[in-house]
Amino acid sequence: MTTDLIDLHTVKTLVRRELRDSLRDWRIVVPIVLLTAIFPFLTNIAAQMAFDFLEGYGATVIGERMVPFGMMVVGFFPITLSLVLALETFVGEKERNTLEALFATPASDLELYLGKLIAALVLPLCAAYAGIAIYLVTTSFGGGLELPGLLLVQVLLLTTLEALVMVSGAVIVSSHTTSVRAANLLASFIIVPTALLLQVEAGLMFWGAYQALWYVALALVVVNAILIRAGMRSFNREEVLSRELDTLNLRRVGKDVRRLWLAPPGHARIALRTGEALPRWSVKRFYTHDLPRLLRSGRFALGASAAIMLLGFLFGWGLAQRFPLTASFVNFDAVASTISRGNLSEMPAGGVGLLPEFNAGAILMHNLRATVLTLMFAVLSFGSISMLLAGLPMAVLGFLAGQVGGAGSNPVQFLAAFVLPHGVVELPATLIAAAFALRIGAMLIAPPRSLTVGEGLLLGLTDFVKVFLFVVLPLLGLASLLEVYLTPLVIQLLY
Amino acid sequence: MIEAVHLTKRFDTFVAVDDLSLSIAEGEVLALLGHNGAGKTTTVRCLAGILEPSSGYATVAGYDSVQEARQVRRLIGLLTEFPGLYDRMLPEEYLRFFGEMNGLSPPVIQGRAEKLLKHFDLWHARDRRIGQFSKGMRQKMALVRALLHEPPILFLDEPTSALDPHSAKQVRDYVAELRAQGHTIVLCTHNLAEAEALADRIAIIARGRIRAAGTSDSLKRELLGPPLMEVRTAEPLNGALDELRGLVSVVAGGDCWFHFEAENPALTHPRLLRRLDALGHSVLALSEVPRSLETLYLRILEQVE
Numbered sequence: 001m002t003t004d005l006i007d008l009h010t011v012k013t014l015v016r017r018e019l020r021d022s023l024r025d026w027r028i029v030v031p032i033v034l035l036t037a038i039f040p041f042l043t044n045i046a047a048q049m050a051f052d053f054l055e056g057y058g059a060t061v062i063g064e065r066m067v068p069f070g071m072m073v074v075g076f077f078p079i080t081l082s083l084v085l086a087l088e089t090f091v092g093e094k095e096r097n098t099l100e101a102l103f104a105t106p107a108s109d110l111e112l113y114l115g116k117l118i119a120a121l122v123l124p125l126c127a128a129y130a131g132i133a134i135y136l137v138t139t140s141f142g143g144g145l146e147l148p149g150l151l152l153v154q155v156l157l158l159t160t161l162e163a164l165v166m167v168s169g170a171v172i173v174s175s176h177t178t179s180v181r182a183a184n185l186l187a188s189f190i191i192v193p194t195a196l197l198l199q200v201e202a203g204l205m206f207w208g209a210y211q212a213l214w215y216v217a218l219a220l221v222v223v224n225a226i227l228i229r230a231g232m233r234s235f236n237r238e239e240v241l242s243r244e245l246d247t248l249n250l251r252r253v254g255k256d257v258r259r260l261w262l263a264p265p266g267h268a269r270i271a272l273r274t275g276e277a278l279p280r281w282s283v284k285r286f287y288t289h290d291l292p293r294l295l296r297s298g299r300f301a302l303g304a305s306a307a308i309m310l311l312g313f314l315f316g317w318g319l320a321q322r323f324p325l326t327a328s329f330v331n332f333d334a335v336a337s338t339i340s341r342g343n344l345s346e347m348p349a350g351g352v353g354l355l356p357e358f359n360a361g362a363i364l365m366h367n368l369r370a371t372v373l374t375l376m377f378a379v380l381s382f383g384s385i386s387m388l389l390a391g392l393p394m395a396v397l398g399f400l401a402g403q404v405g406g407a408g409s410n411p412v413q414f415l416a417a418f419v420l421p422h423g424v425v426e427l428p429a430t431l432i433a434a435a436f437a438l439r440i441g442a443m444l445i446a447p448p449r450s451l452t453v454g455e456g457l458l459l460g461l462t463d464f465v466k467v468f469l470f471v472v473l474p475l476l477g478l479a480s481l482l483e484v485y486l487t488p489l490v491i492q493l494l495y
Numbered sequence: 496m497i498e499a500v501h502l503t504k505r506f507d508t509f510v511a512v513d514d515l516s517l518s519i520a521e522g523e524v525l526a527l528l529g530h531n532g533a534g535k536t537t538t539v540r541c542l543a544g545i546l547e548p549s550s551g552y553a554t555v556a557g558y559d560s561v562q563e564a565r566q567v568r569r570l571i572g573l574l575t576e577f578p579g580l581y582d583r584m585l586p587e588e589y590l591r592f593f594g595e596m597n598g599l600s601p602p603v604i605q606g607r608a609e610k611l612l613k614h615f616d617l618w619h620a621r622d623r624r625i626g627q628f629s630k631g632m633r634q635k636m637a638l639v640r641a642l643l644h645e646p647p648i649l650f651l652d653e654p655t656s657a658l659d660p661h662s663a664k665q666v667r668d669y670v671a672e673l674r675a676q677g678h679t680i681v682l683c684t685h686n687l688a689e690a691e692a693l694a695d696r697i698a699i700i701a702r703g704r705i706r707a708a709g710t711s712d713s714l715k716r717e718l719l720g721p722p723l724m725e726v727r728t729a730e731p732l733n734g735a736l737d738e739l740r741g742l743v744s745v746v747a748g749g750d751c752w753f754h755f756e757a758e759n760p761a762l763t764h765p766r767l768l769r770r771l772d773a774l775g776h777s778v779l780a781l782s783e784v785p786r787s788l789e790t791l792y793l794r795i796l797e798q799v800e
Binding site: 009021096098100106108241 | 547578584596598
């Protein structure tokens with residue numbers, strides 16, 4: 001609600017109160033003390049035993065790698081408490097009726113959000129660092145397995161980033177639920193991926209792929225940026241206080257979707273928050289009025305998708321330069337004759353990969369399947385995986401074009417023959433589908449002002465469906481026809 | 496000082512506040528009277544810059560409750576419907592926290608906290624955790640929190656609801672003191688006597704709308720009709736009431752008493768007394784029959800239903 005700059009004193013006051021409250025709760029203090037003071041010793045003993053056992057079988061290297069793994073585990077357990085603290089932040093206060101008094105202070109939404117975020121982070125992180133320190137000290141006393149300094153930095157960094165992911169995710173959950181019970185149930189969406197990530201990190205450590213841990217850290221930075229941005233954008237007093245029930249009202253959802261469908265672009269708030277009559281929807285209105293505005297409102301997503309597709313192509317091209325195939329793989333001599341014999345439509349029994357047969361229907365179904373997958377992944381991954389799906393086919397194209405060029409043929413001719421005839425329609429369709437899928441993710445991270453996350457998601461989905469039905473689907477249909485009936489002719493012409 | 500114009504607040508399909516308009520002058524005490532769920536708390540939350548109205552707007556001391564919510568919150572003290580205290584804190588720690596959140600310096604907080612805790616008989620409990628406080632002590636503690644930064648505008652949501660008679664009087668006296676000091680106060684209550692005793696004006700709210708507003712007297716006159724007077728005589732009236740009917744509107748009567756509606760007391764009362772004297776009846780008393788705010792309130796609710 002307010003846009004004032006952050007008053008750090010307010011944030012500090014809030015953090016201090018939260019910390020004091022946590023430190024007075026034995027249910028928090030006892031596990032922290034146990035995990036910090038005792039668990040490192042146990043882990044150290046376990047690591048030593050494993051090392052001795054494996055040494056007996058000559059697997060010294062695995063035993064050695066138990067030490068950094070143990071350090072990571074010692075750091076991870078205390079930070080799981082941050083999840084509990086963060087989940088409790090808003091919804092716990094709401095249950096105890098303490099939130100309204102806090103909301104009546106001059107603190108801005110951002111200050112409240114940051115104060116709660118930092119408060120949930122500080123104690124578990126301090127415990128994690130202390131635990132790691134105790135573990136390292138006991139390890140050095142107990143026989144001195146050496147640990148590279150850089151690995152220590154990596155583990156500390158990963159521990160911090162994982163804690164931040166859990167806390168920022170949990171604060172979002174806490175500010176969007178009405179009871180601690182509901183927040184705890186939703187916490188599995190945070191703890192399960194984090195636990196899986198820990199296993200990936202463990203695998204990388206035992207594999208000795210320490211370099212890859214930097215990429216994990218980078219991915220965590222991105223996830224943190226997304227979650228914190230989403231939290232800052234979606235947290236507001238209004239949302240926290242006025243949310244009374246977690247019931248799923250399908251009738252309401254249906255009504256909202258219907259009104260969002262009718263509403264011209266930019267009128268979502270009016271559609272959802274007022275009972276104002278909305279103009280009649282027609283296909284003509286969509287093409288002449290709504291579509292240009294939708295494309296304009298999605299211009300950043302379109303730009304990002306186009307950039308990703310281009311980068312995908314360049315990445316594929318680069319791979320082709322790095323891993324060139326032998327010239328025999330790139331042989332166009334038989335292509336024209338194969339096509340002239342109509343062999344493309346005579347696929348092996350069962351088809352090839354995801355394409356059961358070479359006809360317009362099969363190609364359309366294949367492309368639709370990819371689009372639906374893009375949509376699903378967009379919702380689950382805040383739009384990021386939809387970008388991957390947009391970039392991946394372009395990477396394959398880039399790789400093929402690169403190989404063609406590397407083998408001495410003309411890659412432009414290759415693209416003009418094999419891609420351009422249908423690609424001129426299919427690529428814009430892919431671009432638009434990916435962009436509007438990305439927009440769904442953007443709606444989750446930062447819903448338009450005055451809309452809730454749920455309303456933002458509905459808006460993103462409704463816009464996607466509109467664009468999919470009236471733009472992407474016709475274009476993909478046309479592309480599949482061109483791919484079957486025009487592209488082979490062009491290939492024959494050029495080869 | 497406070498202005499609400501066509502304020503509406505919807506939660507999904509439920510309309511909590513419906514096209515509410517009101518104006519409260521500086522130094523005025525307005526009682527928002529209504530049953531549970533009438534829309535009092537939501538109205539206060541909108542005025543206090545905590546909730547954003549679905550339509551309409553509100554200004555507090557000239558600040559818009561949405562665009563300048565932070566400034567609004569600086570100027571208000573809010574006693575919430577539920578005390579909602581941090582149970583693990585000591586009273587002074589608790590007040591220090593809210594004092595700092597409101598931008599007060601530690602010495603100022605300390606001085607005011609001591610004064611208020613003493614005033615509300617909480618000073619003796621300063622070494623106890625708030626979680627150990629009784630219901631009444633918690634209510635008073637919440638009131639102290641709302642008063643600590645000496646806001647010029649106070650929103651008091653059911654300030655005496657959990658208090659024993661002594662504490663309730665203590666709070667009412669303090670509110671009266673604040674009123675005398677010129678604070679603007681919005682008092683949400685369903686305690687009719689409290690509203691009548693403390694408020695300059697009363698607004699009766701039901702189903703999110705203000706159904707009637709004005710001073711207690713003007714509301715009674717407007718909704719219950721002219722004041723009802725009672726005459727008591729020394730001797731039985733016998734048939735004298737019939738003689739009086741043309742002079743005043745008699746609504747009930749007995750042997751030595753009758754009630755009449757005083758449309759124009761300055762004119763009718765002297766005439767009435769003279770007539771009774773002429774008829775040989777000694778008047779022992781002429782007084783107004785007390786009409787409770789409760790009657791008025793229930794009448795309005797009946798109309799709404």
